[in-house]
Amino acid sequence: MKKIILLFLVPFVLWGTTYDLALLQIGVKIFPKVALMEQGTKERIQSNVNFVIVAGPAHKEAAQRLIMMFERQYGGVVGNYSFTIRVISPKDALEINNTQGFILLMEPDDAILSLILEHAHKNKILTFSFDSALLQKGTDVSLYIGRSVKPYINLSTLKQVPFTFEYGFLKLSQPY
Helix, strand or coil: CHHHHHHHHHHHHHCCCCCCHHHHHHHHHHHHHHHHHEHHHHHHCCCEEEEEEEECHHHHHHHHHHHHHHHHHHCCEECCEEEEEEEECHHHHCCCCCCCEEEEECCCCCCCHHHHHHHHHHCCCEEEECCHHHHHHCCCEEEEECCCEEEEECHHHHHHCCCCECHHHHHHCEEC
16 A cells, blocks of 8 residues: 555656646647747748746756756747757846747746836737636646636736737636
């Protein structure tokens, strides 16, 4: 009996994270496709879709896990484009310009968050999160698991930064 319990606990110890595994898997499937549904983002893509995971110190392990999930899901290709993803620190995010998406794995009260969001919006970089508190702070797209999984879009942010999404995505999404 002890061995069975140990077998169930090992994955949680090895992959300890504050992020729900199902939510991460859904984000991996949805986030790059959302970027391709935004008209301006799609126009700015030349041959490669670039995503960056902006991870605070407490979220490095979750970021590495997310990288592995992206690699398994896409194998370096999304749609008709090459796909790259990497992890950077919040401070380094302020230097990134040529990317289509920031996936934010940060604390909502992190002092640098507002600077990252301002930088992303100034450079027309979509911001994604798994945390509703980050959505409240200004992230563009987040996920919510209730009876169903819905992408939440931050309408106030999207009005400030003129992102234009395909109608199908807007119809599927829950406005925030």
